[in-house]
Amino acid sequence: MKTMYYLASTLGSTQSIANELHRAGVKDWFIHIVSNDESGINKQHLHSSNYLETLDLVRDGVIGAIFGLLIGILIASLIAYLQPLGGTLPNIIYLLIIGVMTLFGLWEGGLAGIASKNRKLAEFDQDIADGKYLILIYTTKKNESRIQYIMAHKFPGAKLAAKDSHFLNPFSTLEHT
Numbered sequence: 416m417k418t419m420y421y422l423a424s425t426l427g428s429t430q431s432i433a434n435e436l437h438r439a440g441v442k443d444w445f446i447h448i449v450s451n452d453e454s455g456i457n458k459q460h461l462h463s464s465n466y467l468e469t470l471d472l473v474r475d476g477v478i479g480a481i482f483g484l485l486i487g488i489l490i491a492s493l494i495a496y497l498q499p500l501g502g503t504l505p506n507i508i509y510l511l512i513i514g515v516m517t518l519f520g521l522w523e524g525g526l527a528g529i530a531s532k533n534r535k536l537a538e539f540d541q542d543i544a545d546g547k548y549l550i551l552i553y554t555t556k557k558n559e560s561r562i563q564y565i566m567a568h569k570f571p572g573a574k575l576a577a578k579d580s581h582f583l584n585p586f587s588t589l590e591h592t
Contacts, residue, residue, distance in 0.1 A: 417559055418579040420589070421550040421566060422542055426455045429548040432570055433461055436552065439565055449536060449549040468551065469536060472528035474585030479524015480517050487516030535579065535589055542576075549576075 423429045433446050448456050449464040456463045467473060491509040532540075539549050550573070554562055566573055577589040 416553050416581060417556060418581070419552045419554060419559070419562060419575065420539070420577040420579070421552065421573045422539070422576050423548045423550055423570075423573045424546075426450075426452060426459060426548065428570065428572060429456075429550060430459045430461065432550060432566070432573060435565060435569055436562070439561065441552065441554070441558075441562070445553040447551045447553075449539070449543060449551065451543055451546070452548070464551065466529075469533055470529055471531045471533050472525055474534065475528030475531065476521050476525040477585045479527065480521035482524070483517040483520015484513065486520065487513035490516060538589065539576065 421432070423432060429448060429450075433443075433448075436446055437443070443462055447462050447464045447468060449469065450456055453463060491512045494504070494512070495509060536549070539547075543549060552562060563575070566575065575592045577591050579589050580587050
C-alpha cells in the first residue's frame, strides 16, 4: 500500500479533500491528517494521525530488535565457546538467550522510537508549524492515478509533496515530487 503526502493550507480545504475522496470510495481509515490543529480536526470529524505515523516506534523498534538479535547471537556464541558453566548447555538455552536479547532490543528500540518523531514526517515540520495540514492518503497502486487525478483537477492548491512505497516500512524513503 502506497502513501501519498499532500499539503493543504486550510482546514476547510482539508475537509473538502476528505469529502471528495470519500465520494471517490476512499474509506476514512485511509485518510489521516497531521497538524497542530487537533481540535479543528476533531470538530470536522477528520481522522488525525496516530502514534505509528507520528513517532518512529516501528523503525527504531526494528533496528533495536536487529541489534538485540546480533548481541544475543554474540553472547550465545561466547557462552558456547567459553563454557563458563563447565559443559555444553542444551540448545534451547542458547535460543532463549538470543530470544530474550532480541526482545530486549525491540523494547529499547521502541522506547527510543516513542521519544522521537517519525523521520519521514520530520521533513514537513516547518510546514506543519506554519499552520498547514499534511494529508496522508493510503492507496493501492491501482487507485493511485485516480486519486492523483482528483487532487490535481479538483484541488490544485493542495500540493503533492511526496510518495512512499509503504509508510510502515522503516527503511523506505520518500519520493519527492
